Amino acid sequence: MSGATVTDTLERRLVEARRQLHAFPETSLEEFETTETIRGWLREAGIRMPDYPLKTGVIAEIGGLRGGPVVALRADIDALPVQEETGLPFASKVPGKMHACGHDFHTAALLGAALLLKERESELPGAVRLIFQPAEEKAVGAGQVIESGALQGVQAIFGLHNKPDLPVGKVGIKAGPLMAAADGFAVEVEGRGSHAAVPEAGIDPIVSAAHIVTALQSIVSRNVSALDSVVLSVTRFRGGTAWNVIADKAVFDGTLRTFDEKARAKVRERFEQVVHGVSEAYGTKASVRWIQGPPAVRNDADWAQAAVRTAEGLGLNVVTPLPSPAGEDFAFYQEQVPGLFVFLGTSGPQEWHHPQFDVDERALPVGASFLAALAADAIGILQARRSGAAG
Numbered sequence: 001m002s003g004a005t006v007t008d009t010l011e012r013r014l015v016e017a018r019r020q021l022h023a024f025p026e027t028s029l030e031e032f033e034t035t036e037t038i039r040g041w042l043r044e045a046g047i048r049m050p051d052y053p054l055k056t057g058v059i060a061e062i063g064g065l066r067g068g069p070v071v072a073l074r075a076d077i078d079a080l081p082v083q084e085e086t087g088l089p090f091a092s093k094v095p096g097k098m099h100a101c102g103h104d105f106h107t108a109a110l111l112g113a114a115l116l117l118k119e120r121e122s123e124l125p126g127a128v129r130l131i132f133q134p135a136e137e138k139a140v141g142a143g144q145v146i147e148s149g150a151l152q153g154v155q156a157i158f159g160l161h162n163k164p165d166l167p168v169g170k171v172g173i174k175a176g177p178l179m180a181a182a183d184g185f186a187v188e189v190e191g192r193g194s195h196a197a198v199p200e201a202g203i204d205p206i207v208s209a210a211h212i213v214t215a216l217q218s219i220v221s222r223n224v225s226a227l228d229s230v231v232l233s234v235t236r237f238r239g240g241t242a243w244n245v246i247a248d249k250a251v252f253d254g255t256l257r258t259f260d261e262k263a264r265a266k267v268r269e270r271f272e273q274v275v276h277g278v279s280e281a282y283g284t285k286a287s288v289r290w291i292q293g294p295p296a297v298r299n300d301a302d303w304a305q306a307a308v309r310t311a312e313g314l315g316l317n318v319v320t321p322l323p324s325p326a327g328e329d330f331a332f333y334q335e336q337v338p339g340l341f342v343f344l345g346t347s348g349p350q351e352w353h354h355p356q357f358d359v360d361e362r363a364l365p366v367g368a369s370f371l372a373a374l375a376a377d378a379i380g381i382l383q384a385r386r387s388g389a390a391g
Helices: 008-023 032-044 103-119 141-148 205-223 261-281 301-313 330-334 363-390
Strands: 058-063 070-076 127-133 156-163 170-172 176-179 181-190 230-239 249-258 285-291 297-299 317-319 339-345
Touching: 008 032, 008 103, 008 363, 032 058, 032 103, 032 127, 058 103, 070 103, 070 330, 070 363, 103 127, 103 156, 103 363, 127 141, 127 363, 141 330, 156 301, 156 330, 156 363, 176 339, 181 205, 181 261, 205 230, 205 249, 205 261, 230 261, 249 261, 261 285, 297 301, 297 330, 297 339, 301 317, 301 339, 301 363, 330 339, 339 363
Parallel strands: 070 127, 070 156, 156 339, 170 317
Antiparallel strands: 058 127, 170 339, 176 297, 181 249, 181 285, 230 249
């Protein structure tokens, strides 16, 4: 299976599929047409689609005709609320929505892997479950897939993400933390409004909130080890209704990114202490609301080694990537079963979520063949483990 190659005909088909998805993007939990399009492609290929209770997204399966281990391949299918500025002939036809993170690429690559695996279905000593997952950008899609039961019986799961700063032909494989836990926060500071000319008659929540924001900056520099990567960013600040009125409330929010669970817990605890302590010092009352995001993507070491062998067998250039502070709800799968998430080089002009984001489509056959080979190799490894245990 490691020798499976993508023909010119299949490559053209994957490019067409990616461009069709790109032109008609749908954001998280609205991927109804995308779901039907994927279903149509799989149906045309004769790939079975078990019925799982998902409103959007598709679960399919190849192999398993003689039993055997089950592994999963996952791609995300949702787009972002971004106005496209690429000028591509197949640019988004939906105002304010764009595949600015390359999920159209991921979906097309998984489709290619599915078609390659289907050609050799009778040779597979196990099953490959294909997960076309919705709502990754809202970090709820993986949970929906897990709740649907689609992960039952799966012994390993694999996924990839395009990486614009890696050239086509390179694949980033790393054991341990690869992407960050991504939490959000919203802080509300209550004071007492007054005329701006008589501030002593009120309690200014903007002054209090501003000092809280400043104090929060010391958490990473003074409470976190230099060996732990942590990002704490306040990204929005709101308060007041008029230039001559002291507001009665100020609100700010932002994000926390961590790779280690102990650091994550420590920063959140310290965050609460700073917010409430500074707020009290300025005579205001503060409340903190956390938006729990996915945990860090942490790759299984054994599957990382296996993936390196698969990639090198395909002639790919394997590199050890730097961890990304971006979040990925693939991490939720890894809480259930051993898994591996990799970065695939796409020679992109811009980073993820940029309105001019694009991928080099020559990476499509690379992604398809790598996913197909990795799934087949993983089944072989699991089968060998099973035979060894039985022996």
